[in-house]
Amino acid sequence: MHVSKLKTYNFRNLADQTVQLAPGAVYITGLNGNGKTNLVEALYILTGSRSFRTSANAELLKWGSRESSVFGTVVHKTGADEIGISFSPGERTGYKNGAKVESVADLMGVCSVVAFSPTDLTLVKGSPSHRRKFLDRHMVDVQPNYLNTLMAYQRALASKAALLKESGISVAELRPWNELLTEYGGKIVENRVKFLISLADKAKGFHAEFAQTDGELKLTLESDLVNKEGEVSLDHIAAGFERVASREIALRSTAYGPHRDDVAITLQGSDCRAFASQGQTRSVVLSLKLGVIDLLEERLQESPTIVLDDVDSELDAGRSDRLFGALLRKGRQTIVTGTSTPPQQLVGDSSLQIIRVENGSVYS
Numbered sequence: 113m114h115v116s117k118l119k120t121y122n123f124r125n126l127a128d129q130t131v132q133l134a135p136g137a138v139y140i141t142g143l144n145g146n147g148k149t150n151l152v153e154a155l156y157i158l159t160g161s162r163s164f165r166t167s168a169n170a171e172l173l174k175w176g177s178r179e180s181s182v183f184g185t186v187v188h189k190t191g192a193d194e195i196g197i198s199f200s201p202g203e204r205t206g207y208k209n210g211a212k213v214e215s216v217a218d219l220m221g222v223c224s225v226v227a228f229s230p231t232d233l234t235l236v237k238g239s240p241s242h243r244r245k246f247l248d249r250h251m252v253d254v255q256p257n258y259l260n261t262l263m264a265y266q267r268a269l270a271s272k273a274a275l276l277k278e279s280g281i282s283v284a285e286l287r288p289w290n291e292l293l294t295e296y297g298g299k300i301v302e303n304r305v306k307f308l309i310s311l312a313d314k315a316k317g318f319h320a321e322f323a324q325t326d327g328e329l330k331l332t333l334e335s336d337l338v339n340k341e342g343e344v345s346l347d348h349i350a351a352g353f354e355r356v357a358s359r360e361i362a363l364r365s366t367a368y369g370p371h372r373d374d375v376a377i378t379l380q381g382s383d384c385r386a387f388a389s390q391g392q393t394r395s396v397v398l399s400l401k402l403g404v405i406d407l408l409e410e411r412l413q414e415s416p417t418i419v420l421d422d423v424d425s426e427l428d429a430g431r432s433d434r435l436f437g438a439l440l441r442k443g444r445q446t447i448v449t450g451t452s453t454p455p456q457q458l459v460g461d462s463s464l465q466i467i468r469v470e471n472g473s474v475y476s
Contacts, residue, residue, distance in 0.1 A: 113224060113414045114445035115155055115184050116192070122173060122180040124150040125472040132476065134465035135187070137440065138447045139454040142469035148449040149229075151469060152419045154182045155447070156227055158195055160206065160219035161249060164227050169199045183207070186223045189414050195222055217263070221256035224416035226405050228398070228423045235400065236384050236393045240374035247375065250404045251307050254411045258303055265296035269371060276364050283357040290353040293369055294346055300370040301337045302344040307407075308333050308375065314403030315396075321434055323395040327380030335373040394431060402438055415444040424448070424455045433457065 114135040120126045125147050133155075142148050153163050163172065173180045183196030196207040197216055206216035213219065234242045252259045272289035275281060312331040319329040339348040356368045377384040377396060384396055408416050418439055424432055436457035439446050448455065458464050468475045 113186065113188050113416060115158065115223065115417055116187050117185040118151075118155055118158075119183040119196075120151075120154050120181075122177040123154050123182055124172060124174060126150050126154065126174075127473045129474055131467070131474050133445070133447070134463060135445050136443060136463045136465075137458050137461045138445070138465045138467060139458055140447065140449045140467045140469060141451065141454075143451060147469045147472045147474075149421050150472075151467075151474065152227070152421050152447055152449060155184065155417070156225050156419060157182050157197055158184045158186065158219070158223045159225050159253075160197070160216050160222070161252075164229060164231070169204060170201045172199050173201075184223070193222055195219055217259050220252050220259055224253050224408055224412065225419055226250075226401055226408070226416050227419040227421065228401055229419075229421040230423065230426050232397045232401070233390075233393050235397050236377055236388060240372070243375040243377075244371075244373055246400070247304055247307060250408070251303060253404075253408055253416070254307070255303075261296055261299045261303075265293065265300055265370070268292040268296060269366065269369065273366055276360055276366065281361060283354075283361070286353075286357050286360070290350070290357070294350045294353060297337060297370045298344055298346050298349050301333070301335050301349075301373070304333055304335070304370070304373065305338065305344060310407055311400070311403050314406045315399040318402040318406075318438065319395060319399035321438070322398055322431060323392065326392055326395060327382075329396060329399060330376075330378045332376040332378075333373060334376050335370060336368060337370060337373075391428075391431075394427065398431065398435055402435075405439075405444075409442075415442060418444055418446040420446070420448045422449050422451075424450060 115133055117130060117132055119130045121128050140148050140151060153165055156164055179198060179200045181196060181198040183194065186193050186195060194209050198205045204216045206213040206219045208219060235246055248262060268289055272286065272293065275285060275289065308331055315331065316329050336352060337344065337349050339345050352368050360367050379388065379392060384392065388396065405416060427435065436455065440457065448458065454464065454466065465476065
């Protein structure tokens with residue numbers, strides 16, 4: 113899979129223009145602040161997901177504008193799709209092959225992008241929400257219908273949270289919402305457990321290449337919804353909701369469910385979330401992302417587009433060589449940004465496309 117054309121309108125500082133992209137290696141160069149990251153952010157947004165930089169639509173609009181859009185052509189092994197998303201404050205609208213879709217979520221799975229950026233260290237060192245979002249985002253890539261379960265759970269959770277804000281409610285009033293949350297929560301955790309088992313196996317192999325002396329990488333889902341035998345049981349989940357109901361009423365907030373899950377990341381038994389060095393953290397993040405790419409290719413039978421936003425400057429020579437070696441050996445569309453000349457690993461590619469961004473305008 114690759115994105116062959118990207119069209120932006122009123123998007124951040126970018127000029128209104130259409131950019132043609134090569135199916136292999138692409139290097140985007142320019143001084144900081146000129147729009148390199150904005151360009152790859154626009155491409156990432158075609159996935160139907162939120163930006164990897166912000167969740168606020170208003171930040172995507174050019175200064176003084178009330179609307180913005182990104183459109184692109186996504187080429188698959190079976191054909192091509194024209195997709196796009198328009199933005200206004202508080203609203204997103206999706207389009208596919210000239211027609212408006214019911215929800216932007218309908219675009220999930222059409223365009224798969226795995227992005228590497230300096231902010232990815234939060235995947236290990238940040239809050240549990242970063243790790244949950246990472247899991248769910250790529251589970252949707254593999255199985256787009258999983259998004260429906262996530263959205264159904266979030267709607268039920270929001271309704272229960274609103275009820276808990278009211279005074280004088282009873283445990284009985286929570287039970288209808290807890291029944292829904294048991295059903296959807298069970299599906300979410302069951303899918304997370306299965307996905308994480310597959311991802312852990314892939315990531316462990318890549319980590320052995322990146323950091324042979326750091327020890328074995330292990331990933332484990334931490335969830336109150338998994339019983340002592342490591343199984344996902346609806347009876348266990350329902351009992352958990354019943355057990356915390358009185359406490360939730362006292363707290364006036366939810367205290368149980370997959371929205372509180374986390375992923376334990378360990379090296380030789382040491383918790384990376386607390387004890388990993390910067391170098392170890394980078395190796396773990398690269399291994400997780402490469403593991404996701406392998407899983408996507410295995411399940412979808414085609415490669416996602418890869419985006420590396422100023423990552424080369426964050427890595428030592430050894431990690432950089434191993435990363436590019438892993439990414440480039442299958443001829444994937446790999447889009448790299450930087451401020452100077454292309455990384456040495458790209459220079460030998462005769463089909464390399466070089467793009468320059470200057471004050472928001474793109475030159476190829």
